[in-house]
Each structure stands twice: as C-alpha cells, then as structure tokens.
Amino acid sequence: MKELLLGNAAVARGAWEAGVCLASSYPGTPSTEITAAIAKYDEIYTEWAPNEKVGMEVAWGACLAGKRSFTGMKHVGLNVAADTLFTISYTGVNAGMVIAVADEPGMHSSQNEQDSRHYARAAKVPMLEPADSAECLEFTKLAYELSEKYDTPIIVRLCTRISHSQSVVKTEEREKRPVKEYVKNPQKYVMMPTFARPRHPIVEKRMSDLRALSEKTELNRIELGGTDLGIITSGTCYQYVKEVFGEKASVLKLGFVHPLPEDLIIDFSKKVKRLVVVEELDPFIEDHCKKLGLDVTGKDMFSLIGELSPNIIAEKFGVLSSKGKTIEEDIPNRPPVMCAGCSHRGLFYVLSKLKAMVHGDIGCYTLGATPPLNSMDTCVCMGASISGLHGFVRAGGKNAVCVIGDSTFAHMGINGLIDIGYNQSDSTVIIADNSITGMTGHQENPTTGFNIRGEKVGKMDIEMMCKACGIERIRTIDPNDLAESERVIKQEMNTPGASVIIAKRPCMLLKSSKPAPALNVDEGKCTGCTMCMKIGCPAISMRDKKASVNHTLCVGCNVCTQLCKFDAFDVKRGLKYGDS
Amino acid sequence: METRNIVIVGVGGQGSLLACNLMGRALMIEGYDAKVSEVHGMSQRGGSVVTYVRYGDKVYSPIVDDGQAELLVSFELLEAARWFNVLAPGGTVVTNTQQINPIPVILGAAKYPENLLGKFEDNGAKVDAIDALALAEKAGSSKTVNIVMMGRLSKYFPFSEETWHKALEQTVPPKFLEMNKKAFKLGASA
Numbered sequence: 152m153k154e155l156l157l158g159n160a161a162v163a164r165g166a167w168e169a170g171v172c173l174a175s176s177y178p179g180t181p182s183t184e185i186t187a188a189i190a191k192y193d194e195i196y197t198e199w200a201p202n203e204k205v206g207m208e209v210a211w212g213a214c215l216a217g218k219r220s221f222t223g224m225k226h227v228g229l230n231v232a233a234d235t236l237f238t239i240s241y242t243g244v245n246a247g248m249v250i251a252v253a254d255e256p257g258m259h260s261s262q263n264e265q266d267s268r269h270y271a272r273a274a275k276v277p278m279l280e281p282a283d284s285a286e287c288l289e290f291t292k293l294a295y296e297l298s299e300k301y302d303t304p305i306i307v308r309l310c311t312r313i314s315h316s317q318s319v320v321k322t323e324e325r326e327k328r329p330v331k332e333y334v335k336n337p338q339k340y341v342m343m344p345t346f347a348r349p350r351h352p353i354v355e356k357r358m359s360d361l362r363a364l365s366e367k368t369e370l371n372r373i374e375l376g377g378t379d380l381g382i383i384t385s386g387t388c389y390q391y392v393k394e395v396f397g398e399k400a401s402v403l404k405l406g407f408v409h410p411l412p413e414d415l416i417i418d419f420s421k422k423v424k425r426l427v428v429v430e431e432l433d434p435f436i437e438d439h440c441k442k443l444g445l446d447v448t449g450k451d452m453f454s455l456i457g458e459l460s461p462n463i464i465a466e467k468f469g470v471l472s473s474k475g476k477t478i479e480e481d482i483p484n485r486p487p488v489m490c491a492g493c494s495h496r497g498l499f500y501v502l503s504k505l506k507a508m509v510h511g512d513i514g515c516y517t518l519g520a521t522p523p524l525n526s527m528d529t530c531v532c533m534g535a536s537i538s539g540l541h542g543f544v545r546a547g548g549k550n551a552v553c554v555i556g557d558s559t560f561a562h563m564g565i566n567g568l569i570d571i572g573y574n575q576s577d578s579t580v581i582i583a584d585n586s587i588t589g590m591t592g593h594q595e596n597p598t599t600g601f602n603i604r605g606e607k608v609g610k611m612d613i614e615m616m617c618k619a620c621g622i623e624r625i626r627t628i629d630p631n632d633l634a635e636s637e638r639v640i641k642q643e644m645n646t647p648g649a650s651v652i653i654a655k656r657p658c659m660l661l662k663s664s665k666p667a668p669a670l671n672v673d674e675g676k677c678t679g680c681t682m683c684m685k686i687g688c689p690a691i692s693m694r695d696k697k698a699s700v701n702h703t704l705c706v707g708c709n710v711c712t713q714l715c716k717f718d719a720f721d722v723k724r725g726l727k728y729g730d731s
Numbered sequence: 732m733e734t735r736n737i738v739i740v741g742v743g744g745q746g747s748l749l750a751c752n753l754m755g756r757a758l759m760i761e762g763y764d765a766k767v768s769e770v771h772g773m774s775q776r777g778g779s780v781v782t783y784v785r786y787g788d789k790v791y792s793p794i795v796d797d798g799q800a801e802l803l804v805s806f807e808l809l810e811a812a813r814w815f816n817v818l819a820p821g822g823t824v825v826t827n828t829q830q831i832n833p834i835p836v837i838l839g840a841a842k843y844p845e846n847l848l849g850k851f852e853d854n855g856a857k858v859d860a861i862d863a864l865a866l867a868e869k870a871g872s873s874k875t876v877n878i879v880m881m882g883r884l885s886k887y888f889p890f891s892e893e894t895w896h897k898a899l900e901q902t903v904p905p906k907f908l909e910m911n912k913k914a915f916k917l918g919a920s921a
Contacts, residue, residue: 155759155767259770283766283793316768316783316793317755387793394792462796475798475816476854482813483841485833487743487778518776523838590776684838689777692837703873 156320158313161284162223162251163188164320165291167195169247170328172218175200175209177562178591179225180260181314182253186223187594190603194325195221199594199603202533202562203228207235207250211304214248215340217331219295223251226267227532231563237274239304241350242340243357246331247298249291253309256431257458260590262513262532264457266432271306271409275354277361278306278409279370282389284318290370290406297364301357308408310431312387312458362410370406373419377401380468381423383416383436383447388429394461395470411439420445427452431459489518491690492666492706494585494656498630499524500686500710501637502552507644510543510553512536512564515589515658519554523687527554534563537580541567544576552579552644558588558596561611565620571649572621579643579650580622582613583630586657593660617651624650631656633713659706667707668722672698676719683711683720734787736795737884740814741806742831743778746877749902750806751782753881756898758786761890766793777834779810803856804884806863806876807831812847815854824851825883827863827876859883861921870914878903878911882918 156164162185166174174197176186190197200206203224213220224232229252236250252270255261271278279294281287291307298305338346365371376398384392385405392402403419405411416439420426428437428449437449452467453459465471489496499519502509503526511517511527512535520527529539536553537560543551555564560582571578588594595601600610617625626643628636636654643650657664669690679696690704691711698719712720739754741747751767758765765786783795795817803818805811805826818824828848835841844850851858863879870879878899885895895915903911 153759155755155765157769311770312768312793315770316766317751318766318790318793319759319764390791390793460794460796461792462798473798473820475818478812478815478844478847478850478854480812480844480847480850481841482809482844483833483835485742485777485779485809485813486835487776488834490744490776515776522834522840687834687838689834689837692832693839 152322154320154322155317156284156288157184157315157317158281158284158287158309159184159315160188161287161320162291162307162309163192164322165288166221166249167192168288168323168325169292169295170219170326171195171221171295173210173213174198174221174223175206176223177201177203177206177228178588178594179228180591181255181311182223182225182228182251182309183591183594184314185251186603189221197603199596201597203232204235207232207239210248210250211235211239211244214244214246215333217246217333219247219328221249221251224253225261226252226254226265227261227263228252229267229270231533233270233274236270236276236304238342240274240276241342241347241354243302244298244304245333247295248304249294249298249307250304251291251307251309253311253314254432255311257311259311262530264432266435267306267308268408268435269433271308275358276304276306276409277301277407278308279406280308280386280408281313281406282386282404283313284316285320286406287313288320288322293370301361303357308386310387358410362412365407365410365412366415368407371412371415372404373415373422374402374404375422378423379425381419381426382429383419383426383440384429385436386431388431388459391459391461391464392429395465395468405436408435411436413443416440417443417445420447429453429459429464486521487518488521488687488689489515490659491688491704492659492708494630494654494658495519495583496524496686496688497633497636497710498554498581498583498654499526501633501640502526502554504637505641505644506550508543508548508551510536510540510551512553512555512559514556514559516554516556516583521687523685533559534567537564537567538570540578540580541571541574541576544578550644552581552640554581554583556589557582557584557586557598557613558594560613561597565616568617568620568622568651575649577647577649579640579652581640581652581654584613584653584655587661589658593658613653622649622651624648625653626650627653627655629656630654631708631710633710659708667709669702669705669707670700670709670712671721672700673719673721676717678717680716682714682716686710686714732787734785734790736800736819737784737802737804738795738800738814738817739782739784739804740810741780741877742810743776743780745780745806746874747780747782747806750877750881751784753878753898753902754784756901757888757890757894758784760894760897764788764790766790768793779813781814802884802887804880806880808847809833809843811851812844815851815856818856820855821857823857823859823887825859825880825887827880828860829862829864829876861918863918866917866921867914870917871910875911875914878914879918882915883921885915885919
C-alpha cells in the first residue's frame, strides 16, 4: 500500500515490518515521533526511558533475549548513550538492534549541531543514511538484517529534513520472526579485560567485512548523468543535488555512510572530470576521499555551519536562476515565547526580581533566558544546571540557583543532586515540575506516573528522590503565587546548606488543566505603568497607553494581577476562555 | 507535470501541522508524488512557523527555496511579509489579514509594519486576502483559522470537493469534523 508518511513515522513502520518487539527511547526533537509512532503498534512494547543511555541499554537487553529491538534519539542524546554504544559494539547483539539518531543542522530546536557520523566511526558500528521516507522504511528493515548478519548494533542516521518531511512510502506486512534463543556466553557479553581483548579483533574484522559490503551494496549507487561534474552526496543533500542538476551531473549517492566504500568512490572519480562532495556539517565523506588521494572539493565551497538548500548549492556552482524578493521593511522577529498561563513565567519573574544567577537547563523553561524575563545565565545540556550550580557555589559564586524541569531532573539531573547531597554545598535547586515533558510535545515521564500509552504505571516521587539524595530542606511552591515564591526562594538562598524547591504547577496545555476565565482591563484604573509587561505574557499588550488582554490567549492565570498596583485586571468582567 | 511549490506559514499554535497533514492527504488521494515538510519543537512555542508542500510527478527536495513558491499561504499577515522572499515572480500571496503581535512589538521594541498588502502588490505579487479569524468564529471557533485558510487555498487546486472532504475526515477528529467542514467552506467561498 502507498502512504504519505513522516520520515520518523516511516522508521517506525520499518521497525514494525521488521518484526521489532521492543522500543525504548527518550524524546528529543527531531527524533521524538519515531517512538511515538512505534507506540501505536500493539505488537511492540514501547516505553519512554528516563534517558537515552537507559533506552539504549533496554533495547540491548531485549535483543539479547532474542527479540528485535529499537532505540531512537536526537544527536545530543547519543552523547548520553555513547558509553553504552562503544561497548555494545564489542558485545554485538543476539536479535537485531537498531539505533536511530536524528541530527539537527541549523539547530531548529537544539543546543549544538554535532555530526553523528563521527560516532559511527569512533564506536566502530555501521551507519545507514536514508534520503526520504521510503528509504527510512526500507533502510530500517535492512538495518535489522545487517545487525543480525554482522552481529552489531547499527545506526540509522536522520536529520531534521528527513525526520520531519512526509513523502510516499510503500508499506508491507509485518514479518513473523521466531525468538532467538539466549545462550549464555560470558566471553561475548561480559566485557572485562580478559574477555574484551579478544572481542576487539572481532570488531575490526566485522568492520572490514562491512567495508567490503559497502563496495557492493545497492545503498551506494552511481547515477550516471553529465560527466563534467560528479557529486558525492547522501541524505537530504542528495535530494537538493538532484533538484538542482537532475541528469546534468553524475551522482554517487551514499546510503551506507559508515564504513564508506573505497573502490566505488575511486571508480566514480574516474568517470567524471570534476569531483565535489556535497554534505552538511563536517567533511566526513570529503576527508575519506582525500585519504584516498582524490582531487576533491567540498568544504572549500560549502559551509561547516547550518543546513544546505537547493539554492545554496545552485549558487555555489554558479547556476542559480532566480531569487525571491524581500519586502523592504523592518520585519519584527517572532521568537518562541512561553505560552499564556505558562507555569514557568511566575518563577522566572521572581528570579529576575531577585537578580539571581540562574543555571538553566533544557526544556520550555529555557525561554526564561529571553526578554523581558532575561533570567537565565547558562544552559548547556540535560542536567548540567544542578552540577554546574554545585561547582559555581563551591568556587565561591554568589546569589545563584538552578532551574530544571521534572523530565530533565529524571533524565540526568538526579546525578548532580546526588553530588550536592553527598558533598554538600549551599546550593538552591529549583525543580520546575509542570507534570509533563513539554518542549518535545507532551510526553509522559517517570514523574508523571503514566506511560507512553497513557496507562497508569509507577511514579517517581520527586520529593522522596531528593530526600534519598541527601537533601534535607525541601520546599514546595506554586510558581503562580509570586509573593510566596519570592519569600521561599529568598529564604532558601540565604540559608546555608543544600535545599530543593519544587515549583509545582501543571503545564497549561495539558488536557487536565482547566483554563480560568480570561481577564479584562478596567481602563479607568489602568495607569499605563507597564508593570504587567515585565512578565512577557503574549496575551497582554499596550493599546493607547493602556494594558489590553487578548481574550483568545488569556487563561486567567492571574500572574499579572499580582503585579498590578492599581487593581486594573478585572476577573469578573472577563470573558470565558475561547470567546472573543 | 512540473513540481508545484506551496509554502504555508503562520504563528506557532495556529495549527500549521494539521493544515499540512490535510494538504498531504488531499495530494495522496489525487495520486501525486508529494513531499510535505514541517517544523517541530521549540519554534512551535508562539514562534514563526513554516511548512513546505511540493507535488508533481517526481519530487526531490523536501523544502521550497527562495523565489520558488507559486503560492505563499499565510495564517497571519506579518508572517506573509517575513516569508515573502519564497514567492516566485508572479506568485500569489494568500493571506489572513489577522495581525498577531510578536513579543518585540508587544514590548514596544519594534513596530508592526503598516500597509503590508500594498507592499506585496508593489513587489509584483498577486494578493488574495481574507479575514480568516472572523470566518473561523463564524464557523464556531477561532481555532479553525487554519482550516478556513486551507479552504481558501483549495481554490487554487483542481481537486474535487470530495477529495478535500475525504482529506478532512482523515485529519480532523470526528468530534470537530462538522465545524471544520463549515470553516473550510467559508474560506473557499469568501
């Protein structure tokens, strides 16, 4: 059957068709929808893991039990899971195991634009790179075969444009696969020096076999066209190159990106007059070509930074035909903002009022760094806020706190808190608990007590977890209560010893959050002092020097009413949510 | 046929993902090769959102580049101006006249530009502007602005009403189907 599927959904479909029985992942843009889509197949046990390392280990455990397994993550998630990856490369698998990794050139929703291909080389595992949804499905299925045949975990590399574009796929039925028996084999699975040493040559032999496969696989193919120009490319860049050149240039399309072929590339180079590599991010293919002694151009033409596009490619080759016109006008930016009624707004207002040094973390609350709140000083990676705060405070840093979300706390924040509880510092850790993984689009997590299918399961109690880490002072606040939040945060910042403040209020976008009636401004009372503008609520703006509330957006959270000294926000005269 | 390029833009929260799913369904029903590109994640939080729709006999790139779109569909006026450069010479701006102030405007750090429709025409574009918010409210909810605009966009395709209805049925929850059908019709006939 032909269907239009998101690249991510096509990977999920491929996993289902390949007979996968278990998937365990942590959400992360642009990879989230793979696992969300897998969860819709009843035959596959699917879970959100607390972090990518756990997800990868769960998948590995499952493949040992003899069932095909899957884990998916964004590029930075692979950093978290890297420890596991480097050694399961040595142990290999029993049933097939596939790791999908979605890179994000352009950083649409990420903190860096690292190139995951280096991981495949460093960890000595094969990597496939599909160029559209059809290949996402087909390559994922093939990846399971290769994983079993070559006894290795295998990476399918995606990028934003592949993950988040829908294209046509041909779907098939699910393969019925027998469970492979688990056979005790400590020499293969217990990686202590005595057993690991003999595994390393096996890994090298495997990579050498895979290199031979890379020479002849259909995933790497020459599309002969005009021979003045030969382009080596892969993934979404292949589509851009075809868009620009069609049959006018010859293309070597690489779907098997690690290990790369050698003879095939040399053979291709001989067929064309000029050889160019078109790839996003690092010169991974180009360096390989240079190592082969080929006269090739790549990053001399194309940037190491951001995404490519058909126009960029056309322009660099001097064949750009038309360019769009720009409106000659200052177009104000439209940066992402915290939603109206967001439970993080009050918290960051208080922190900005206290002029606190704020170690931030990854989530919706990272938007606390933007105007007018401007109340975040750092943001590095999942969990770094807590450990960063501990170091800052231990080195004499003053007036500092950290803010981390519930899901990020469960992901990697706990480790930092163990350090604070163990080595004790005067740190004030704020856990912004909005009862959901927000930024990636509302995924359940260990602190919500529901699983990926919305079923009630175990629940990690944040307060008890903090206690278990050795924290004695634990307070809970409602971040929408500004006076109380300010009082408690101030108190904890001024009290020696470690403390945790749980700022608890569910995300306003949750179905269970019922919006209150929208507010109205009493124009007689409003003096136009703009105090209410300091919280950056998208529902409030100034009209004719008076505050005005957008009734479609306002959910009556009442954070603004607490700032107004003139009692100008009128709850009673407000309209109901959704009215205008 | 040559590949046709459409760009749909709006503000995060206006339902552009649903709109592009609807578009994709309609293109599948009509039997085209199609690619529909979306943006997820951080930019969805009230930020500027862009989606690309391409269809024809064989589609390569999932994105529509500068100067390539025959139709720029915008759920909000300022976003049409921001993405105007994707329009091909002689292309049409199909836009909602609704204005949603971005944070810099709300904070008084920037001004919402005036007379944008005139400026689109001055730059050689055809302009098809409707008050989609008013029509959405007429249909029953301000949240159907996206569907009103898709109804408007449907005028530029030779697809049957049945195709669009089928596509709607495949994308909209049954509970809201009637309201969305009404919104679609209001957009198409405005």
